[in-house]
Amino acid sequence: MSRYNGMFFCDVDGTILPHGQREISPSFFSLVHEAKDKGYLFCISSGRFHLSLLPLFEQVENEVVFSASNGCRILYQGQELIPNHTIHPTDAEQITTSLLELGAIPLLSGKHAIHLPSASLKMEQDKGYLAKGFTRTFDVFSDIDDEILQITGVCRLNKEAILRESRRAWEDSYHVVTTGRELFDICPTSKGDSLVSISSHFGIPRENTYAFGDDENDIPMLRSAGKGYLMGTAHDNLKKHEFEHCHDLVGSIAAIIEQF
Template sequence: MRGCSGIFFCDLDGTILPHGRKTVDQAFFDLVRRAQDKGYCFCISSGRYHQSLLSFFKDVENDLIFSASNGCRILHKGTDLIEPHRMEYSTVQAILADFARWDVIPLLSTLNGFYVRADHRDHPRVAALLERDYTHVYKDPSEIPDAMLQMTALCRGNRDELLIKAKERYALDLHVFSTGVQLFDICPTNKGESLKEIRTLLKVREKDSWAFGDDENDLSMLRSAGKGYLMNNAATHLHDQGFEIIDDLIETIDNIIIKHNFQP
């Protein structure tokens, strides 16, 4: 991207988009344009599948970088900026077996679409996903393309217990973190690694990067930025991680732009 001297990495759900809201406020789109005029760019970093993520930003889609599936896929103007991070086939099969044993609902992000199991189609959250044209149904795991980006577990009231088990089994080689109500993700990278890749690609210095988030999957991103900000609505146990806690994303970014000096 031309003219990007500084970059803001922003989570979507709970950060740009308050919980319960269906659309991004026009004030954020106006912020993007104001910031661009000053030499800043934005990356929207989310655990969402890329087509779900892009749907919120149609007005400014070509002005943004998107880090989808927790950094597994990084896009600008519909093109991969960096080779997507994929999971090994044998690992995918092992995790699917664990998901079956744990009685969770698999939500699978691949390069070729979003996949849900046929026998879960009546679950309300799965039914909502099936309304999207990028969601596919599988009956047998052999029907899932060997192009897995991220595997999400939708739990049945026991997320915290199963998250511990998943971390014990997979955290040495993969990234495992909570991402929403009764959800946790397993993927080959994280938002922090994505941030570093994008910053290197754009030749932006660490001091000229900022990150904003509200959940466990955002912590690596907040740590990797020049400065990380945690939204006040984040879970209480995240408030002691050493980040500045804020209420107003747009006001904070506007203040950074006013005060920041790009000089060494």
């Protein structure tokens, strides 16, 4: 029998962290503590690289599960909870080459770093993920000494065309999902698969899982949960899915907790 009554799976950007906001609201941390006292566990489920998540959630780092890179790397109290999901090196090299040829910037999320082609460094050097000290550049793919968990395509122009071509080439083998206005991820697993794996690990029944998200990569997670909530700020084309709509994440989760 699980020692937890249930589990909340929460996306970060656009959900816990509204777009344009840089810090997590203190009320969210209070909610994590309250939920823990009532026997509920939180999972921070994000497409982000794991090392970029830890500073945001330092106050509750040992109380939550981190499901990073869309579920490819899952950590709890500093330890790997479930083996990593990886992209085969041959595929990773081909995807990288293809994205460069299509005019996108490939960001390769590994176990130890984000890997960026040297030629793209000047274009990306003002971005936040380079300022954190966990990005490494490479000249040729063989320079990378790391497992590749997922690859993000950064599209300054022609995102729809690049996304369409990437889906044509890779969707039979990998999940290809949008994660932002200029971004899409190519990933060997999904947030939905990670929800199933994590809740199973802790012995939590599916009907006692609740998920909150706002973008295409969140849809598998919302579908896999006992109940999925789509943020009111989500793109209109996602609102065709039959999920509950949520306009205030902290308030909505608090209301669910109070039901128990």
